[in-house]
Amino acid sequence: MTQLGLPEDIQACLFDLDGVVTRTAVVHAAAWKETFDAFLREREGDGFRPFDAVADYDEYVDGRPRADGVRTFLASRGIELPEGSPDDPPDAPTVNGVGNRKNVLLLEKIRTQGVEAYDGTLRYIEAVRAQGLRTAIVSSSANTRDVLHSIGAEPLFDVRIDGVVAAERGLPGKPHPDTFLAAAQDLGVEPKRAAVFEDALAGMDAGRSGHFGYVVGVDRVGQTEALYAHGADVVVRDLAELGGGK
Secondary structure, three states: OOOOOOOOOEEEEOOOOHHHHHHHOHHHHHHHHHHHHHHHHHHOOOOOOOOOHHHHHHHOOOOOOHHHHHHHHHHOOOHHHHHHHOOOOOOOOOHHHHHHHHHHHHHHHHHHHHHOOOHHHHHHHHHHHOOOOOOEEOOOOOOOHHHHOOOOOOHHHHHOOOOOHHHOOOOOOOOOOHHOOOOHHOOOOOOHHHEEEOOHHHHHHHHHHOOOOOEEEOOOOOOHHHHOOOOOOEOOOOOHHOOOOO
């Protein structure tokens, strides 16, 4: 292993955004809960079973593209909605409408609460780049560029594959490996020479099914065992633990 805590043959590092680089996972979870609880209350009345911002978030929406998160969670409750279109208004009773409502709430929360970066991650990425490894940000969020800009982190990544790029290229989101594979390809690196850094179970699945050389699970919420079960080679609470970010 290198001083970065990675196998010797790793040439590139592919980082998820929410929960790995930025402290926005909790904001996403809160926006999803507000969205789904309002939807379920309107549909089922005050006796509805609320969205669990930990268990339901981890299982059904974390790391997935927005529409996939809506579809997957509602399916767990036996609910199916028409797809609608990406420009549906936030109050439309469609998959896209519910997803757009979540995004409105998310952006509002980001505007009022701001975005914080994990300092250990930023130091680690700087160390990675200092060692000559290439870097990419891989996120299902369509707001990735704005978030990176807000924390001054755009220059830390050679490649960005986010919700906007994935839609343009027709790439399925996590747990499919396609976005990570696209990042490796754009960097000119074989998947077996790239390391994936993820906090979501769907991201672990993507890293393992894409046959990447190393999969690092980042445990921010006490799900170490689940991250290992979904394919992590190692799990850390902060990337500084790998060595390069100290």
